Amino acid sequence: MLKIHGLTQRYGTRIALDALSLSIARGGFVVLLGPNGAGKSTLFQVLTGLFAADEGDVKVAGLSMRTDARRALAHIGVVFQQQSLDLDLSIARNLQFHAELQGLPSHVSRERIAFEAARFGLMADMQRSVRELSGGNRRKVELVRALLHRPDLLLMDEATVGLDPRSRRELLDGLQDEVRQRGVTVLWATHRVSEAEHADRVLVLHRGRLLANGSPAEVKAALGGATLEAAFLNATR
Numbered sequence: 060m061l062k063i064h065g066l067t068q069r070y071g072t073r074i075a076l077d078a079l080s081l082s083i084a085r086g087g088f089v090v091l092l093g094p095n096g097a098g099k100s101t102l103f104q105v106l107t108g109l110f111a112a113d114e115g116d117v118k119v120a121g122l123s124m125r126t127d128a129r130r131a132l133a134h135i136g137v138v139f140q141q142q143s144l145d146l147d148l149s150i151a152r153n154l155q156f157h158a159e160l161q162g163l164p165s166h167v168s169r170e171r172i173a174f175e176a177a178r179f180g181l182m183a184d185m186q187r188s189v190r191e192l193s194g195g196n197r198r199k200v201e202l203v204r205a206l207l208h209r210p211d212l213l214l215m216d217e218a219t220v221g222l223d224p225r226s227r228r229e230l231l232d233g234l235q236d237e238v239r240q241r242g243v244t245v246l247w248a249t250h251r252v253s254e255a256e257h258a259d260r261v262l263v264l265h266r267g268r269l270l271a272n273g274s275p276a277e278v279k280a281a282l283g284g285a286t287l288e289a290a291f292l293n294a295t296r
């Protein structure tokens with residue numbers, strides 16, 4: 060689903076991504092675990108075509124981001140770290156606007172918006188402005204928006220920051236449904252080890268390099284530690 064080869068990104072003399080290579084098969088909940096400054100956001104910016112990296116390439120569903128970005132991006136949905144909804148518009152308008160940008164026919168967008176909004180418990184608030192919503196519901200709207208064009212690869216960058224445990228759980232459960240029911244691949248960037256404990260696969264990123272790559276148990280064994288958290292803290296000190 061995703062192949063990253065030799066990706067390098069520098070900011071002046073600082074290396075944010077250091078010849079990073081990895082591949083991720085279709086389907087599953089994959090956690091990209093890294094401390095602050097590891098390069099997670101930089102990687103997501105390259106994956107979503109915000110800029111091209113200095114070196115290397117990314118392929119999504121076999122399509123190169125360098126030569127075929129438009130078609131590659133059609134496979135990707137994203138929720139960025141920074142909230143990006145129009146606060147003055149209602150949930151419904153925000154979602155309709157995005158569906159129009161994606162070129163979805165109106166009968167398809169109406170059906171998908173209703174389906175996803177119901178799934179995430181947003182139906183009662185559809186006509187409220189986003190400004191009036193809790194942080195948890197705003198994130199759910201962003202997730203629904205990211206799912207409208209039915210992406211195969213969903214990128215979530217620190218998506219639970221500021222959410223209480225219940226909202227975090229609901230968001231994660233919704234994503235697990237997507238993985239199970241539609242075979243979506245979720246790449247979930249976080250610095251919280253607890254969010255990696257139940258992942259299908261964990262990628263540990265530190266200073267732009269991959270330190271470990273495997274199931275939570277494999278990563279714990281590879282990095283050495285009594286718990287995944289101890290292994291992570293030890294390896295990224």
Ligand SMILES: Nc1ncnc2c1ncn2[C@@H]1O[C@H](COP(=O)(O)OP(=O)(O)OP(=O)(O)O)[C@@H](O)[C@H]1O
Pocket residue numbers: 070073074075093094095096097098099100101102250
């Ligand atoms: N626009 C920029 N200009 C200069 N340096 C940058 C820029 N963006 C990121 N960096 C540096 O690149 C490195 C990787 O940053 P990045 O934001 O990708 O990490 P991150 O893992 O997302 O961190 P966080 O968890 O804090 O969001 C850091 O050393 C950061 O200071």
